[in-house]
Amino acid sequence: GQSLEQPSEVTAVEGAIVQINCTYQTSGFYGLSWYQQHDGGAPTFLSYNALDGLEETGRFSSFLSRSDSYGYLLLQELQMKDSASYFCAVKIGYQKVTFGTGTKLQVIP
């Protein structure tokens, strides 16, 4: 089976940096994705890491350590619109991912 752990809630100040961690245990592993979901909206893809290291896309970066079964999403220069839920998802097979329970990020002024 698979299990993913993320903090349930995180609060951060506008303009600051926040890191959302994800640890996983899976029977197979191809890579780690991150999705953003605003209240009432659909999840949208943010990033994917298949190899160890940091991937940067604008204000968002994602990190993976396969040996530690660990990854994180780093959000810089936080904006109010970044308030949303963030899900890590492990790719465990061909075209298949398992989602974590999500981290609700609240950005405060």
Next chain:
Amino acid sequence: EAEVAQSPRYKITEKSQAVAFWCDPISGHATLYWYRQILGQGPELLVQFQDESVVDDSQLPKDRFSAERLKGVDSTLKIQPAELGDSAMYLCASSTTTGYNEQFFGPGTRLTVL
């Protein structure tokens, strides 16, 4: 920009009734997924199609749920009979068969069972 379409957006039904949800994936996407999302939780895969074939329905409650994708394009998810515990958001997503499996989600159908 191409999007995944779903209908209806909202559905209220009484328990024991039948409900159906429709999804039209992005054109050319061979893989289609149906997820159920309970408030405060992550999406849970119900069924995955590759073209018209089911490749994973291990989490689909087959005594009451059914899904089809007859021509390998759009898809229908049905619940009969609906139960109170089925109240949730039902999300459809699609992806190509290449690359890292970025999934594109539709707006979802919010189901309330009374």
